[in-house]
Amino acid sequence: MEQISFVGAGPGAPDLITIRGQARLRNADIVIWASSLIPEEMLSWTDANAIRLDSAEMTLEDVLEVFETNPRARIVRLHSGDPSIYGAIQEQISWCEAHQRPFEIIPGVTSISAAAAAIGRELTIPEVAQSVVTTRVARRTSRSMPESESLAYYARLGGTIAVLLSGAHPQRIVDELLAEGSQFGATTPAAVVVRATWPDEQVAMTTIADLVHTIGELGAKRTLLVLVGEALGTKDVRRSHLYSPNFSHRFRARSNPGSTSGRAKSRVNRSVR
Template sequence: MISFVGAGPGAADLMTFRGAARLARAEVVVWASSLIPAEVLEHANPSAERHDSAGMTLEDVLAVYARHPEAAIVRLHSGDTSVYGAIGEQIAWCRSTGREYEIVPGVGSLSAAAAAIGRELTAPGVAQSIVQTRLAGGRTAASMPAGESVAAFAGHRTTMAVYLSTQRPAQLQAELLDEGRGYAPGTPAVVVAKASWPDERVITTTVGGLAEDLAASGIRTAALVLVGDALGEIEPQRTRLYDPRYSHGCRRRSTEGSTEGRAIPVEKRRLP
C-alpha cells in the first residue's frame, strides 16, 4: 500500500492522527526536506527506509515504489494533498501498475494561515466564497486554464488565497488591482510565510501596498497571500446558526428570543 499523506502546514502536532499512524508503521517514507520540517518525521517508524525527494524527479520517486512492491510506503506531501499536491501523476502510475494506494488528507496551509492571523475567511454580508489560485507565469503558464488568472478572479472581490506567487510581487499586485476592475487599493492583504513553523512570519498590508511591502520583506517561498475585506476590522453580523430566532435539526426556535435552560432532544448517532 502506498499512502499519500498530507503532512500538514509544518507543525508536527498539526498532522492528523491517521497520518501519524500511517507514518508509525511505514517501512518506506518519501518526503521533501525543502517543504516539510524534520520534526514531522518524529511520527515515523525509526527503522523505516527514508528518501528525501527534494532533489528527486518523478521517475526517481516511482523507482522507489517499484523497488518495494509489498512495502507499506508513505509519501508525505506538505499541507493537504488536494491543493497543489502533485499527486495526480503518482496516482496514474499506481492505477497503471495495479498498485494499491490511499489518500490521507492533511491540514492545509490556508487553514494554518487563517489561524495565524486570527481571522475567519468568510463573513456574512462580506465574503461567502474563497478563491484559491496562483499566478500564471514562467514554467507554470501552460498549466493555467483560460479564465483562471488572478485578474479574472479579482473582480469577484471575495476572499482570495494566492499560492506560490510571492516571487513576483509587482505582477501579483497588478493582477489583484486589474486596472480598477479588481480589488480596491485599500483592501486588506496579509502575507503569511511558513504558517505554523517556528519561524512563521506575518506581513499585514493592503493590495495597494502589497508589492512594496512584499518586496521589502524578502519573503520568496513557502508563503500564502490572503486578500479581501473579511481580513479587515469589520463589524461582524450575527449568524443564523446560533440565533435563537431560527431553528434547525438540533434546536427549536424560541419565541422568547432565547433557548437557555431548555432541554432540546438531539438524535444520538453511533460513531463509525
C-alpha cells in the same frame, strides 16, 4: 501488494499532522518526503529502521521507481499541507491505477487554514465574503494555467482569495488584483503569512497597494501565502444565522434568546457537577 499512502503533513508544525497520518508514518517501511517543505521533526513519528528518501532531490521518475521496486513495502509519500492542493499527486495516482497498486489519500491541514488562524480571522463573513478561491500566478509554469483561471478573472468575482506559490512575483499579484473590473481596490485588506506554524513564522497585515513593499520587507519568496479580501478587515460583522435564536434547523427549534441562553446554562451546570 502493500498500498501507498499519500499523506498530508500539514502546514509545518509537527503536531498538526492528523492522527491517521501519524499512524501511517509509524508503520511505514519507506517514507518519501520533501525536506524543503516539511520539517525534519515530522519524521520523529517514523520507525528508526524506516528508509527515508528526500524528494527534494528526486524526479517523478525517481519516485515511481521506488513505488515499482518495492511492491511489498508500506510506502508513505509525505506531502506538505493537503496533498489535493498543488500536491502533484494525480500523476502518481495515475501510475498506481495503471499498475493496479492500491493507494489511499490522507488529507492534511492546509496552509490557508493555518494562515487564517495566524491572522485570527474567519475567511467567510456573512454579507461580506462567502467564497474562498485558492489560486496562484503563473510565470515559468504559465502553460499549466487555464486562461479562464487568472488571478485577474477571480478578482472580478470578489470574495476572499488565497494566492499560493507566488511570492516571487508580488507586483504581478498586485497588477492582477487591481486589473480592470476587479471587485478589489488599493485599500482592500491583505495579509502575508510566511512559513505558517513554523517556529520562524512571519505575519503581516497590509493592503493591496502596499503588498509589494510588505513582501519585500519580509524578505521571503518561498513558503509565502497572500490572503486578500474585505473579510480580513471587517469590524462590523453581521451575525451568522447558524446560532441565531430566530433561525431553526434540524437540530434546534426556533426560540427567543432568553430561553436559549437558559437551556445552555442549564446544560453547562449539569455537566460540571
